[in-house]
Amino acid sequence: xxxxxxxxxxxxxxxxxxxxxxxxxxxxxxxxxxxxxxxxxxxxxxxxxxxxxxxxxxxxxxxxxxxxxxxxxxxxxxxxxxxxxxxxxxxxxxxxxxxxxxxxxxxxxxxxxxxxxxxxxxxxxxxxxxxxxxxxxxxxxxxxxxxxxxxxxxxxxxxxxxxxxxxxxxxxxxxxxxxxxxxxxxxxxxxxxxxxxxxxxxxxxxxxxxxxxxxxxxxxxxxxxxxxxxxxxxxxxxxxxxxxxxxxxxxxxxxxxxxxxxxxxxxxxxxxxxxxxxxxxxxxxxxxxxxxxxxxxxxxxxxxxxxxxxxxxxxxxxxxxxxxxxxxxxxxxxxxxxxxxxxxxxxxxxxxxxxxxxxxxxxxxxxxxxxxxxxxxxxxxxxxxxxxxxxxxxxxxxxxxxxxxxxxxxxxxxxxxxxxxxxxxxxxxxxxxxxxxxxxxxxxxxxxxxxxxxxxxxxxxxxxxxxxxxxxxxxxxxxxxxxxxxxxxxxxxxxxxxxxxxxxxxxxxxxxxxxxxxxxxxxxxxxxxxxxxxxxxxxxxxxxxxxxxxxxxxxxxxxxxxx
Numbered sequence: 084x085x086x087x088x089x090x091x092x093x094x095x096x097x098x099x100x101x102x103x104x105x106x107x108x109x110x111x112x113x114x115x116x117x118x119x120x121x122x123x124x125x126x127x128x129x130x131x132x133x134x135x136x137x138x139x140x141x142x143x144x145x146x147x148x149x150x151x152x153x154x155x156x157x158x159x160x161x162x163x164x165x166x167x168x169x170x171x172x173x174x175x176x177x178x179x180x181x182x183x184x185x186x187x188x189x190x191x192x193x194x195x196x197x198x199x200x201x202x203x204x205x206x207x208x209x210x211x212x213x214x215x216x217x218x219x220x221x222x223x224x225x226x227x228x229x230x231x232x233x234x235x236x237x238x239x240x241x242x243x244x245x246x247x248x249x250x251x252x253x254x255x256x257x258x259x260x261x262x263x264x265x266x267x268x269x270x271x272x273x274x275x276x277x278x279x280x281x282x283x284x285x286x287x288x289x290x291x292x293x294x295x296x297x298x299x300x301x302x303x304x305x306x307x308x309x310x311x312x313x314x315x316x317x318x319x320x321x322x323x324x325x326x327x328x329x330x331x332x333x334x335x336x337x338x339x340x341x342x343x344x345x346x347x348x349x350x351x352x353x354x355x356x357x358x359x360x361x362x363x364x365x366x367x368x369x370x371x372x373x374x375x376x377x378x379x380x381x382x383x384x385x386x387x388x389x390x391x392x393x394x395x396x397x398x399x400x401x402x403x404x405x406x407x408x409x410x411x412x413x414x415x416x417x418x419x420x421x422x423x424x425x426x427x428x429x430x431x432x433x434x435x436x437x438x439x440x441x442x443x444x445x446x447x448x449x450x451x452x453x454x455x456x457x458x459x460x461x462x463x464x465x466x467x468x469x470x471x472x473x474x475x476x477x478x479x480x481x482x483x484x485x486x487x488x489x490x491x492x493x494x495x496x497x498x499x500x501x502x503x504x505x506x507x508x509x510x511x512x513x514x515x516x517x518x519x520x521x522x523x524x525x526x527x528x529x530x531x532x533x534x535x536x537x538x539x540x541x542x543x544x545x546x547x548x549x550x551x552x553x554x555x556x557x558x559x560x561x562x563x564x565x566x567x568x569x570x571x572x573x574x575x576x577x578x579x580x581x582x583x584x585x586x587x588x589x590x591x592x593x594x595x596x597x598x599x600x601x602x603x604x605x606x607x608x609x610x611x612x613x614x615x616x617x618x619x620x621x622x623x624x625x626x627x628x629x630x631x632x633x634x635x636x637x638x639x640x641x642x643x644x645x646x
Contacts, residue, residue, distance in 0.1 A: 084108065084109070084110055084126065084127050084128055085101075085105070085108055085109045085110070085127060085128065085129045085130070085131060085180070086109075086110050086112055086119075086122070086123025086124075086126065086127035086129070086130045086131070086154075087101060087102060087109055087110065087111045087112060087123075087130075087131050087133070088112055088116065088119045088120055088123055088130060088131070088132045088133065088134065089111075089112075089113075089116075089119075089133045089134075090116045090133070090134055090138075091133070091161060093133075093161045093162075094133030094134070094159075094161060095111075095133075097133050097159060097163045097188060098111050098131070098133055099111070100187060100188060101131065101184065101187055101188070104187045109131075110123070110126075110127070116134070116138075116142065117142055120132070120139075120142045120143065120146070121146065123154075124143070124146050124154060127154055128154055128155075128176070129154050129155040129156070129157070129171070129175060129176055129177065129180050130154055130155070130156045130157070131156075131157045131158075131159060131180070131184060132156060132157070132158050132159070132169075133158075133159050133160075133161070134158060135158070135160070136158045136167060136169060139156065139158050139169060140169070143156065143170065147170075150170075150171060150174060150175075151174045151207075151220055152174075153170065153171055153175060154170075154171060154175055155168070155170060155171030155172070155174075155175025155176045155177030155178075155180055156168075156169045156170040156171060156175070156177055157169060157177050157180050157181050157184055159184060159188065159190065163188045163189070163190050164190055164191065165190055165191050165192075165193050166181040166182075166184040166185040166188065166190045166191070166192050166193065167181065167193040168180070168181040168192070168193065168194045168195070168196070172194065172195075172196040172199070173196065173198075173205045173207045173208045174207055174208070178194045178196060178199055181193065181194055182194075197227065197231055198227060198231070201231060201450075202429075202449050202450060203227075203230060203231065203249075203250070203449060203450055204247045204248060204249055204449055204451070205227075206223045206226055206227050206230075206259075206271065207220060207223045207227075209246065209247065209249070209273065210244065210246050210247075210261070210273055210275065213244060213245065213246065213275065213276070214275070214276035214312065215261070215273045215274065215275055215276070216273070216274040216276075216309040216310075217271075217272075217273055217274075218272065218274060218307075218309055219271075219272070222270050222271045223271065225270070226257065226259065226270060226271050229257055230249070230250060233250075234255075234257065235251075235252045235254075235255035235256070235257070236249070236250075236251050236252070236255050236257045236258070236259060237251055237252060237253065237254060237255040237257065237258045237259065238251040238259045238260075238261070239258060239259070239260050239261070239262075239269070240260070240261035240262065240275075241261065241262045241263065241264065241275075241277070242275075242277065242402060242403050242476060243403065243405070243475055243476030243477060244261060244275055244403045244476060245403065245404070245405050245406040245432070245473075245476060245477055245478035245479075245505075246261070246432060246478060247429075247430050247431075247432060247449065247478065248431070248432040248448075248449045248450065248451035248452040248453075249450075249451045250450040250451035251451065257270050258270050258271075259271045259272075259273070260272045260273070261273045261275055262274070262275075262307075263275060263277045263278055263306055263307050263310035263400065264305055264306065264307065265301075265302075265305050265306060265307045266305055274307050274309035274310045275310055275403070276310060276311075276312035276378075277310050277312070277379075277400050277401055277403070278306060278310045278311045278312060278375075278385075278398055278399070278400055278401075279311070279312060279313050279314075279315050279338075279370075279371045279372075279374040279375040279378070279382075279398070279399045279401070280297055280300070280301075280311055280313075280314050280315070280335070280371060280396060280397075280398050281314075281315050281316065281366065281367035281368055281369070281370040281371025281372070281374070281388075281396065281397040281398070281399065282297070282314055282315070282316045282320075282326055282329075282366075282367055282370070282394065282395070282396055283316065283317070283320070283357065283365075283366030283367040283370075283388075283394065283395040283396075284316070284320060284323055284325065284326060284393055284394040284395070285393040285394070286323070287325075287393070288323065288325040288326070288393040288394050289325050289393075290324070290325045290328035290329050290332070292325065292391055292392070292393055292394050293325045293326055293328075293329040293394050293396075294329045294332070295391070296389070296390075296391045296394050296395075296396045297314075297329065297396055299389070300386050300389055300396045300397075300398055301386075301398070303386065303389070304385050304386040304398055306385065306386075306398065308333070311333070311335055312335070312336075312378065312401075313335055313336045313337070313338050313374055313378075314326065314329070314330045314335045314336070314337050314338070315337075315338040315339070315340070315370035315371055315373065315374035316337070316338075316339055316340075316366060316367075316370050317339065317340060317341070317342055317345060317361055317363065317366045317370065318339040318340060318341050318342075319342070319361055320339070320366075321337070321339040325394075338370070338374040338377075339370075340369075340370055340373055340374075342361050342362035342363040343362070343363075344373065345363040345365060345366060345369040345370060345373065346358075346362065346363040346364065346365075346369070348365065348368075348369035348372050348373055350364070350365040350368040350369050350372070350384075351368065351384065351387055352365070352368060352387055352388050353365050365388075366395065367388045367395040367396055367397040368384060368387065368388050368397040368399075371384065371397045371398060371399035372384065372399045374399070375399040375400065375401040376401070378401050378404075379401030379402045379403055379404055380401075380402050380403070380404045380405075380474075380476075380503035380504075381401070381402040381503075382399045382400065382401045382402065383399065383400055383402075384397060384398070384399050385398050385399065385400045386398035402476070403476045404476070404503060404504060404505050405472070405473035405474055405475060405476040405477050405478070405479065405503075405504050405505070406473060406477075406478045406479065406504070406505045406506075406507070407469060407470065407473035407479050407481065407496065407500060407504050407505070407506045407507075408427045408430075408431060408478075408479065408480045408481070408506075408507045408508075408509060409480075409481045409483075409487045409488075409492060409493045409496055409497075409506070409507070409508045409509065410424045410427050410428060410480050410481065410482045410483070410487060410509045410511070411424065411483060411484070411485055411486040411487040411488070411491065411508075411509060411510055411511020411512075411513075412424060412440060412443065412444060412482055412483065412484050412485070412511055413484070413485065413511040413512045413517075413597075414484070414485055414511075414512055414513070414514050414516075414517035414518075414596045414597040414598070415443070415484070415517075415595070415596070415597045415598035416597035416598065419512050419517065419597055420444075420511070421509060421510065421511060421512075423509050424509045424511060425447060427480050427507070427509050428444055428447050428448060428480055428482070429447060429448065429449055430478060430480075431452065431478050431479055431480035432451070432452060432453065432477055432478045432479075433452070433453045433454075433455060433469075433472050433477050433478070433479045433480070434448060434452055434453070434454050434455070434479075434480045434482060435455045435456075435465050435468050435469040435472070435479060435480070435481045435482070436455075436456060436465065436480075436481065436482035436483065436492075437456070437457065437458070437459065437461075437465070437482075437483070437484075438456040438457065438458055440482050440483065440484055441454055441456040441482070444482065455468055455469075455472075462492065462495060463495065465481065465492065466481070466492060466495040466496045466498075466499055467499060469481035469492075469496055470496055470499040470500045470504065473500070473504045473506075474500075474501070474503060474504055481496055483511075484511075484514070485511055485512065485513040485514045485515075485517075486510050486511045486512070486513045487508060487509070487510075487511065488508060488510070489513050489515075489532065490532075490534055490562055490563075493508050514562070514596055514621050515532060515560040515562070515621055515623070517593070517596035517597045517621075518560075518591065518593035518596045518621035518623060519560075519591075519623060521593050521596060521597075521601070521603050522591035522593065522603065522605065522623060522635065522636040523591075523632075523635030523636040523637050524635070524636070524637050524638065525558055525589075525591060525623050525625060525629060525636040525637070525638050526558060526560075526623075526638065527637060527638040527639060527640045528558065528626070528628065528638045528639065528640055528641065529555075529557050529558070529626075530557055530558035530559070530560060530626075530638075531552045531555075531557045531558070531559055531560070532560045532562060533545070533548060533549060533552060533559060533560070533561055533562065534561075534562040534563045535561055535562070535563055535564050535565070535572050535573060535576055536562075536563035536566075536569070537569070537572065542572060545572075546575070546579065549576055549579055549580070550579060550583075553579060553580050553582070553583035553584065554583055556583075556626045556627050556628075557626060558623065558624065558625055558626045558629060558638055559580070559622075559623070559624040560621065560622075560623055561576070561621070561622040561623075561624065562621070563618060564576075564616050564617075564618075564620055564621075564622045565613060565616045565617055565618070565620070566617065566618050567617075570613065573613055573616060574613055577608070577611060577613070580608060580624060581608060581609075584608055584624070584625075584626075584627070585608070585627065586607065586608055586609035587607050587608070587609065588607060588608040588624065588625050588626075588627070588629065589605070589606075589607060589625040589629050589630065589631050589636050590605075590606050590607055590608055590611050590622065590623065590624050590625065591603070591604070591605055591606075591622070591623040591625075591636050592604040592606070592611075592615055592616060592620055592621070592622050592623075593620065593621050593623075594617070594619050594620045594621075595619055596621060605631065605634070605636065608624065623636070625638060626638060628641075
């Protein structure tokens with residue numbers, strides 16, 4: 084919950100805008116300002132104070148306790164011009180909240196934390212979206228200073244996790260570790276959610292017995308409790324009070340599975356006694372492996388089952404799944420790139436793409452990002468490289484212009500990616516949409532996209548599709564229309580369209596849509612000059628209904644109220 088604190092009518096108007104935007108996530112406080120702050124501080128995850136920063140600091144000073152647990156605080160000035168992340172930029176979420184507030188109010192976000200200002204990954208939130216825990220955050224400041232000052236720092240990890248980039252080296256005196264092993268020599272230690280504890284128990288087992296057995300198992304295996312992501316058991320034990328109490332005490336989710344599913348998991352220590360009781364030869368080992376494999380791409384037992392009088396425990400470690408984010412960069416203009424695309428680029432530790440597209444976004448990448456760029460014609464290589472890196476467990480962004488799913492890299496990458504990789508596709512504004520926007524509204528009714536490149540599709544197939552689209556009277560968006568060596572195909576395409584369309588059919592050509600040097604040509608089918616078209620052009624051919632109104636290309640939607 085976000086507490087909104089105001090002192091003036093102007094502040095209350097701004098707070099009302101925020102509350103209207105997020106009615107279920109905000110509380111508007113009232114009364115004396117000091118009382119508002121105290122109440123919001125005690126009951127909110129974050130505060131937005133529509134006050135001067137100096138006044139806010141004085142009101143908050145007596146309440147401050149711990150930067151890792153205090154609410155984040157954002158200040159907004161009376162005019163709603165600036166949203167200032169004042170306290171708890173990372174741990175309290177104030178930096179992200181400042182951007183959200185700025186978007187609603189049309190304000191400018193002001194974020195002054197060093198890592199954000201310099202583009203580095205913040206150590207106090209490193210891996211937080213993966214579930215990493217930071218048992219001792221006290222070394223964060225010193226390690227952050229080292230990274231900002233360019234001092235060598237090593238990142239060591241038991242497994243490859245899809246973490247954001249850090250500017251690290253292979254060997255250095257300062258060491259950051261990502262490990263579930265309790266005995267670790269490092270300046271800063273993150274605990275990844277890599278362990279699942281499988282539990283089997285007799286009816287009526289106590290919480291103490293389950294808890295003691297889990298603790299002893301972790302100690303015996305040399306594992307950190309902070310890396311436990313869940314407890315797993317048979318579904319017939321889903322209501323067992325002792326198991327539920329143990330899971331609840333440590334905040335561990337409980338995963339349950341039917342005996343039939345558990346019985347399919349090969350385990351080192353099956354028991355016919357257990358099979359007779361619950362219908363599967365293993366509960367603890369099988370449940371631990373099953374839950375760990377669901378969360379990762381594979382798993383192994385790191386503690387075979389051990390027993391007490393009424394319980395059994397086994398521990399499995401998962402192999403992390405990698406992340407492949409396929410990013411559409413849009414037509415070229417930075418302000419037409421989706422915010423989610425920018426976030427994905429800054430989150431990826433590897434960026435794979437065509438060299439000219441990489442050059443467009445290189446300035447966005449965080450220090451430590453590995454760039455894998457290649458030239459035209461290397462689409463298969465890029466797709467395979469991105470999938471291989473993600474399969475190894477890395478966070479990978481595979482980039483393409485426009486929308487990654489339209490004549491771009493999403494299709495080949497998803498043909499190669501298996502179920503052991505998490506995939507997200509970030510959409511982008513296509514070249515066709517950018518060109519259409521410059522021309523007017525040519526896509527107001529049914530339309531089709533067609534590539535004239537015969538590099539991957541035989542030309543006779545393209546001709547057949549072109550005739551069908553022309554006969555169907557669809558507006559046509561022609562991609563890859565004409566190259567320096569491939570000129571005859573475009574001439575033939577125009578001749579085919581002329582068989583089905585009036586010579587005065589409007590045609591729009593947009594070269595380098597939204598980019599420097601953009602050129603827009605409005606012509607007709609009979610006046611179309613092939614020399615004005617190249618591979619950086621988008622050609623839109625109107626249907627029989629497309630008209631030119633005030634110099635703009637329009638295909639009517641045929642609303643009755645406009646007829």
